[in-house]
Amino acid sequence: MVSGLFPVVLNGAATARRGQILVGPVDLTLNGGGVCVVIGPNGSGKTSLLRMMHGAARLTHGSIDWACPTPQARRAQAFVFQRPVMLRRTVRENLAYPLRIRGARRREALKTAGDWAERVGLGGMLDRQAPVLSGGEQQKLALARALIIEPELLFLDEPCASLDGRAMREIEEILVTAREHGTRLILSTHDMGQARRMADEVAFLLHGKVHEFGPAAEFFTRPGTPQARAFINGEIVE
Amino acid sequence: MVDLWSGLVQAFWLVATLDSELVEIAMRSLRVSLSALGIASIIAMPLAALLAVKRFRWRRFVIAVLNALMGLPPVVVGLVVYVFLSRSGPLGVFGLLFTPTAMVIAQVIIVVPLIASISHQALRDLWEEYHDLLISLNVTQWQKIHTLLWDARRALLTAALAGFGRAIGEVGAIMVVGGNIDHATRVLTTAIALETGKGDFALALALGFVLIALAISVSLTIHWLSRTEREAKW
Amino acid sequence: MGVVLALALGSAAQAADVMKMAVTTSFHNSGLADVLLPEIQTDLDLEVQLLVVGTGQALKLGRAGDVDAILVHSRAAEEAFVEEGFGTHRREIMYNDFVVIGPASDPAQIGTAESAVDSLQKIAAVEATFVSRGDDSGTHKKELNLWGNAGLDAEGFGKWYNAVGAGMGAALNTAAGMDAYILSDRASWLNFGNKGDLALLYSGDPVLFNQYAFLPVNPERHGHVKNDLAMKLEGWLTSDKAKGLIDTYKIGGETLFVFNAAQVQAVAAQ
Numbered sequence: 001m002v003s004g005l006f007p008v009v010l011n012g013a014a015t016a017r018r019g020q021i022l023v024g025p026v027d028l029t030l031n032g033g034g035v036c037v038v039i040g041p042n043g044s045g046k047t048s049l050l051r052m053m054h055g056a057a058r059l060t061h062g063s064i065d066w067a068c069p070t071p072q073a074r075r076a077q078a079f080v081f082q083r084p085v086m087l088r089r090t091v092r093e094n095l096a097y098p099l100r101i102r103g104a105r106r107r108e109a110l111k112t113a114g115d116w117a118e119r120v121g122l123g124g125m126l127d128r129q130a131p132v133l134s135g136g137e138q139q140k141l142a143l144a145r146a147l148i149i150e151p152e153l154l155f156l157d158e159p160c161a162s163l164d165g166r167a168m169r170e171i172e173e174i175l176v177t178a179r180e181h182g183t184r185l186i187l188s189t190h191d192m193g194q195a196r197r198m199a200d201e202v203a204f205l206l207h208g209k210v211h212e213f214g215p216a217a218e219f220f221t222r223p224g225t226p227q228a229r230a231f232i233n234g235e236i237v238e
Numbered sequence: 239m240v241d242l243w244s245g246l247v248q249a250f251w252l253v254a255t256l257d258s259e260l261v262e263i264a265m266r267s268l269r270v271s272l273s274a275l276g277i278a279s280i281i282a283m284p285l286a287a288l289l290a291v292k293r294f295r296w297r298r299f300v301i302a303v304l305n306a307l308m309g310l311p312p313v314v315v316g317l318v319v320y321v322f323l324s325r326s327g328p329l330g331v332f333g334l335l336f337t338p339t340a341m342v343i344a345q346v347i348i349v350v351p352l353i354a355s356i357s358h359q360a361l362r363d364l365w366e367e368y369h370d371l372l373i374s375l376n377v378t379q380w381q382k383i384h385t386l387l388w389d390a391r392r393a394l395l396t397a398a399l400a401g402f403g404r405a406i407g408e409v410g411a412i413m414v415v416g417g418n419i420d421h422a423t424r425v426l427t428t429a430i431a432l433e434t435g436k437g438d439f440a441l442a443l444a445l446g447f448v449l450i451a452l453a454i455s456v457s458l459t460i461h462w463l464s465r466t467e468r469e470a471k472w
Numbered sequence: 473m474g475v476v477l478a479l480a481l482g483s484a485a486q487a488a489d490v491m492k493m494a495v496t497t498s499f500h501n502s503g504l505a506d507v508l509l510p511e512i513q514t515d516l517d518l519e520v521q522l523l524v525v526g527t528g529q530a531l532k533l534g535r536a537g538d539v540d541a542i543l544v545h546s547r548a549a550e551e552a553f554v555e556e557g558f559g560t561h562r563r564e565i566m567y568n569d570f571v572v573i574g575p576a577s578d579p580a581q582i583g584t585a586e587s588a589v590d591s592l593q594k595i596a597a598v599e600a601t602f603v604s605r606g607d608d609s610g611t612h613k614k615e616l617n618l619w620g621n622a623g624l625d626a627e628g629f630g631k632w633y634n635a636v637g638a639g640m641g642a643a644l645n646t647a648a649g650m651d652a653y654i655l656s657d658r659a660s661w662l663n664f665g666n667k668g669d670l671a672l673l674y675s676g677d678p679v680l681f682n683q684y685a686f687l688p689v690n691p692e693r694h695g696h697v698k699n700d701l702a703m704k705l706e707g708w709l710t711s712d713k714a715k716g717l718i719d720t721y722k723i724g725g726e727t728l729f730v731f732n733a734a735q736v737q738a739v740a741a742q
Contacts (some may be wrong), residue, residue: 054371054374056370056374074376075376077372079370081370081371083368085368085370085371087368087371087389088364088386088390089389093425097375097385098375101375101376101377101381166421243741258742323540324536324537324538325537325694325696326534326535326536326537328535328539328692330537333696335538336492336523336538416701417492417521417523417525418523418524419492419521419522419523420521420522421519421521423522432524434641434642434645435497435501435639435640435641435642435645436501436641436663436664436665437641437644437648437665437666437667438665438666439665439666440665
């Protein structure tokens, strides 16, 4: 996949709602490829950072510069939410929806939807109504629906929160495959095991700011700050 | 009680013998109210969707007005429509007063706020649910509205049925703009008013029972026709 | 949705000629229209659509040009209507009469009244419950006129006087429910199905005669009105055939209307 998005440069980027800064100011440069895991205590701004980068939360300060024009950049991204949003339609129609939005023919969109359902293990459920699937199935569907447009960059906001171990493994397998195909992943999690398994880079957030950023191996073996060390060790960080 | 019983008996015979006058009146009721419902839905539902997804300055005001208009007295609507359609009114040249079209117009005005308000509530809830996903997918305003209307179709059906109930049971406005002309604008409700005026309570009640039966069968038919997605939890 | 629109636009099948006429509730309640209209349809190939309203509203419809002719019974208002140029002329067709209805027990003893005015005075004297149309209709105007003749003012009456603001039938329903006295036209009373304990207690005073007149709406005021059809209808209503039908129309063996149109082709009035 040709990378037209990266590098992306965040320069003093921040998002605020009703005067309250949710995350930022953030200075960060990300290159293409691999998995960037965003960790940090609850309320440190993980979700807000992802939403701000994706453009779902309004950028109130600073700038985010993609290597291509922003509208084009947004078209090359997808987002998977912590609580999957299920359209009140069948699995097949949920999967086809992003393609239809982009102007694909119905017949082709439904065919591609079938292929993707197979890939994530939902092949037998194509005609089930999405809202009645189990939590794990819903998240797999959400993941497939995000990947179906073949994004260059996929945001995942704690995709495995409240899922059991089996569902989590299946999701991680899909993510690994996506990374191998060159999709850049930015994944927030509070599960340190998942962070260690998935991360190529780590961004450690504290109080709405990027406290530490660097290659995963280095971060986990030699964290640069006492707070990061404490967080890795499972201590309470305030 | 005697009237109630003889009303039931009379209703039974009117229906059983397919009384030609009853059939004519009932069909006109259906035609007028279904036409009004169709037109009102085309206006009200996209309006409701727009109110759900678009933030504009007068949004709250429009919603409040729609909610208030749900309680609009039909006879007032009838009078206003009458004044507009009267030969001496601004739209008099079309000669629409005392025609079924005038009745459709009045019913559309009565029913639009009701359908729009109920639809808006359902669509607003659905929009809350879908918001993040649709924003993330960069959908256009039109795609948003289309998606919401399609996925909320069950709730919209309920809204439409409520509108139909109000339209077919309405008498105040259509009496004024239709004139209750025999073989031209007489419908079930105005016929009931007429028979009540003649003191023929049994016949009035019989027509009333027919009206209720008609409303119920339309509702059941629509539900039955739309009962295709059994698995759905909504 | 195309079907819906088609339904909305396609209105009733049209006869060769259609005209609209506003008539009073009392005329319609008599059932005479059901006898006359089919004959008119056959003889003239003319469908007369009736708008059944009070005299006040009938005149209003004529003023606005929403009907082609009116058939009402309130002489003063009719003459004003013609005078103001809304009607071409006024043609008397027939009359029936008003009757005083009340509870069969007749607490005001109006059964022995010497005149219509006397009967009302008796009712007012004992303040027996009375229902008034109160809707500016011909019947209502007649009633107010009678109170005036009796030297009384309905405005000053107490709780026993109930102006219901409704048509003849609805007012009769109210009177039946309240066991009240009421002034009604004979036809509405005879055709009324919910008499309860009410009975016809007084009638016959010539002052109670109720003249119906036909007034075509002036085409000079409203260019779209079908004056030719109205004139055709007037010709029929004053014909010998109409005379026969009107004079022989009976409810429960009672004659209701007396045909009294001046059968000269040139209309004298105006």
